[in-house]
Amino acid sequence: MSTVKVPIGPQHPALKEPINFTIEIEGEQVVDAKVRIGYNHRGIEKACELRTYVRDIYLLERVCGICSHSHTTTFTQGVEELLDEDVPRRGLYIRTIVCELERLHSHMLWLGVAGHEIGFDTLLHYTWRDRELVMDFLEMISGNRVNYAMNTIGGVRRDISKDLIPTLKKGMDTFRERCEYYLKLCSEEPTVLERTQGVGVLPTHMARKLGAVGPTVRASAVDMDCRKDDPCAAYDEVPFEVCTWDSCDVFARVAVRILEMIQSCNMIQWMLDHLPKDEIRLKLKRRVPEGEVLSRYEAPRGELIHYIKSNGTDKPERVKVRTPTLANWPSVEYMLKGCYIADVPIIVASIDPCISCTDRVTFVDVEKEKTWVWDSNQLRRYGIEFYKKKRW
Amino acid sequence: MSQKRPKLKPSLKEDERLKAELEKAFGDTVEVWIPRAKRMFIKVKPGDHRKVIQWMRDNWDLQHVTTISGVDKGDTFEIVYHLYKYQGYRTYPNVKTEIPKKDPKIETIVDILPSADFYERETHDLLGIVFENHPNLERLILPDDWPEGVYPLRKDWLPEGVE
Numbered sequence: 001m002s003t004v005k006v007p008i009g010p011q012h013p014a015l016k017e018p019i020n021f022t023i024e025i026e027g028e029q030v031v032d033a034k035v036r037i038g039y040n041h042r043g044i045e046k047a048c049e050l051r052t053y054v055r056d057i058y059l060l061e062r063v064c065g066i067c068s069h070s071h072t073t074t075f076t077q078g079v080e081e082l083l084d085e086d087v088p089r090r091g092l093y094i095r096t097i098v099c100e101l102e103r104l105h106s107h108m109l110w111l112g113v114a115g116h117e118i119g120f121d122t123l124l125h126y127t128w129r130d131r132e133l134v135m136d137f138l139e140m141i142s143g144n145r146v147n148y149a150m151n152t153i154g155g156v157r158r159d160i161s162k163d164l165i166p167t168l169k170k171g172m173d174t175f176r177e178r179c180e181y182y183l184k185l186c187s188e189e190p191t192v193l194e195r196t197q198g199v200g201v202l203p204t205h206m207a208r209k210l211g212a213v214g215p216t217v218r219a220s221a222v223d224m225d226c227r228k229d230d231p232c233a234a235y236d237e238v239p240f241e242v243c244t245w246d247s248c249d250v251f252a253r254v255a256v257r258i259l260e261m262i263q264s265c266n267m268i269q270w271m272l273d274h275l276p277k278d279e280i281r282l283k284l285k286r287r288v289p290e291g292e293v294l295s296r297y298e299a300p301r302g303e304l305i306h307y308i309k310s311n312g313t314d315k316p317e318r319v320k321v322r323t324p325t326l327a328n329w330p331s332v333e334y335m336l337k338g339c340y341i342a343d344v345p346i347i348v349a350s351i352d353p354c355i356s357c358t359d360r361v362t363f364v365d366v367e368k369e370k371t372w373v374w375d376s377n378q379l380r381r382y383g384i385e386f387y388k389k390k391r392w
Numbered sequence: 393m394s395q396k397r398p399k400l401k402p403s404l405k406e407d408e409r410l411k412a413e414l415e416k417a418f419g420d421t422v423e424v425w426i427p428r429a430k431r432m433f434i435k436v437k438p439g440d441h442r443k444v445i446q447w448m449r450d451n452w453d454l455q456h457v458t459t460i461s462g463v464d465k466g467d468t469f470e471i472v473y474h475l476y477k478y479q480g481y482r483t484y485p486n487v488k489t490e491i492p493k494k495d496p497k498i499e500t501i502v503d504i505l506p507s508a509d510f511y512e513r514e515t516h517d518l519l520g521i522v523f524e525n526h527p528n529l530e531r532l533i534l535p536d537d538w539p540e541g542v543y544p545l546r547k548d549w550l551p552e553g554v555e
Binding site: 036037038039041043045046047050081208209210211222224229230293294296303305307309317318320322326327329330 | 430456551
């Protein structure tokens, strides 16, 4: 049978980072997949070189709409290291609490999206309702739902008031209960099991070879987590476990993320109980001495690094940002090979990319020179119908 | 619990041991320094980066390329391979090398560490560094209609409207 090339993407005006996949199909099966990125390259690295360190914080916060705090955490701790200053512990704790709240809402959002991709919209509505709890907490702490503007060079900009602590702790109890419910639900519900078990398998040796990061690599039984390997902020003091799963499929990625949310709830409660009583920030110099630093942090999607080179002025010489999604694309290319067209949406979604790449799909039949276009909804519907029919 | 955070000074013993291993294998051809625990910078000559990276892969089971940074230093480009060793003692070796700006060519490491693929393409796109023998050095980040020979991360390029 001759193969057919299917370009997927790239535009989706509603989301950042559009992407294009060219998948080659033979009947129902994908035989090859290629990624083309950069449709929304905004030149942030260049822009960082032209601005001062303080302005860069606000610029880098806007690299990603979901893990905005991760970027500022990585950048500010890098600059703090260049300045060779110790940030007050209360500042570090609050920074870490916001980091973990961010992880909670990011993973919860992903769980909903995964549910939606497999046609289980009840899960989407349940999880997104629960996610509002965390969004409200973030608003209570920072005044914002998305770009919290909490981090600054030398600490954080807002304190967590005493009155808020009991509310947050109680909220974490509720959230953990919900996570435990989702873990039970996902491991028993036939819709989830049928669409995720044995789908998008990334064996351990391939995950290592392709340089996968974050929950994607942890779901392939590699216990790689920057929070443990290279503790930053308050992670060296907070007790937590690195969650892994060894089935290497989409289900493993679901399980790892839910387990991580349970860990995060515990961490937030522990940090609120042990919140130090010193300052939240330190006033630091604006000029940064010459040097270079490699700053790392485990963002919700995986290892995030900033390589910052300073030249003694108030502007950086070079800021290099490597987001976790970029590291995971080669793994997606690998996972797509040999899967069904119907599984493309969930496999692409399983790495939690910052995009919806299956937005607009053009099917090109090379032999017949015929082209037809499907949008993300049609592709998703196709996937659900395919599995309905398969359930003979 | 004390309120003052103790200065983070973990032991450098393991880092020193790895540094000694590298120096033993390569002698004077490498310059190794450890700015802090779990960070290691290794400066090599342009041709030697492959040897050092291959040695690390074979001896330390290092497979993960975190990213590749290119820095425009005026007359030269500095290329930094950020690697991640997570078998045994976990640390982050950074292999540095400098190539002339006039002839920005360097041998690829994709055949040694496949995860370098996207990062080499990214650096090629934005800085115009040619990674020789790369299997697929195509455009990754910039648009298809971006003019040839214009590299936005070079210092002599400025966006429109910026002085």
